[in-house]
Amino acid sequence: MLPAPISTTWMPSQALLGTVVPPIRRVPGPDGTGTPTGVPVHVGELPAMGAITDQELLARLPDTLIDHDNKEFYRGWLERKLVLNRCADCGFWHHAPRAWCPQCWSHNVVPTEVSGRGTVHLLIFLHQGPPAPGVDYSTPHPVATIELAEQEGLRIQSTIVNCARDDMRIGMPVKLTWVERYGAPYPVFEPAEA
Numbered sequence: 001m002l003p004a005p006i007s008t009t010w011m012p013s014q015a016l017l018g019t020v021v022p023p024i025r026r027v028p029g030p031d032g033t034g035t036p037t038g039v040p041v042h043v044g045e046l047p048a049m050g051a052i053t054d055q056e057l058l059a060r061l062p063d064t065l066i067d068h069d070n071k072e073f074y075r076g077w078l079e080r081k082l083v084l085n086r087c088a089d090c091g092f093w094h095h096a097p098r099a100w101c102p103q104c105w106s107h108n109v110v111p112t113e114v115s116g117r118g119t120v121h122l123l124i125f126l127h128q129g130p131p132a133p134g135v136d137y138s139t140p141h142p143v144a145t146i147e148l149a150e151q152e153g154l155r156i157q158s159t160i161v162n163c164a165r166d167d168m169r170i171g172m173p174v175k176l177t178w179v180e181r182y183g184a185p186y187p188v189f190e191p192a193e194a
């Protein structure tokens with residue numbers, strides 16, 4: 001029996017609605033140089049980056065705080081690809097995007113597309129909050145943390161679509177899909193077969 005989600009009247013921040021990834025300060029590796037360590041592993045094929053220029057990225061997502069660490073994550077949105085950083089030295093995924101691997105401190109991190117498969121790790125329902133396209137607090141609006149299939153603990157915050165509120169459960173298998181928000185693609189999740 002899966003636990004029922006928690007209802008809340010708590011007022012969300014804009015970050016909770018999933019529109020903002022705050023910038024993270026760069027810090028040096030343990031040896032001060034960021035020299036790669038560990039056994040090299042094969043990482044997924046790089047998505048075709050570069051077709052969308054930095055200028056177009058900023059123009060398409062004008063209200064999003066984009067920096068050099070997270071720009072490939074958001075460039076992926078415009079190509080409807082969920083692109084997270086993976087370490088090319090130890091294979092560890094992380095999110096939100098950082099310039100270094102939190103596992104081995106290598107700076108050799110590669111933006112890599114994920115499968116989009118995962119499960120609902122955390123689920124809350126918002127009854128009020130700032131206006132946002134496609135967000136209806138009267139239903140109320142679900143905010144879900146999705147644990148992605150690629151790695152235990154690799155999680156991204158979004159919402160769930162194409163699912164009745166009473167059918168949403170923690171542990172539910174989901175898959176990536178896309179909606180339009182502020183005139184640009186926005187990653188969301190819908191029920192998937194177990």
Ligand SMILES: [Zn+2]
Nearest residue numbers: 087090101104
């Ligand atoms: Zn690493």
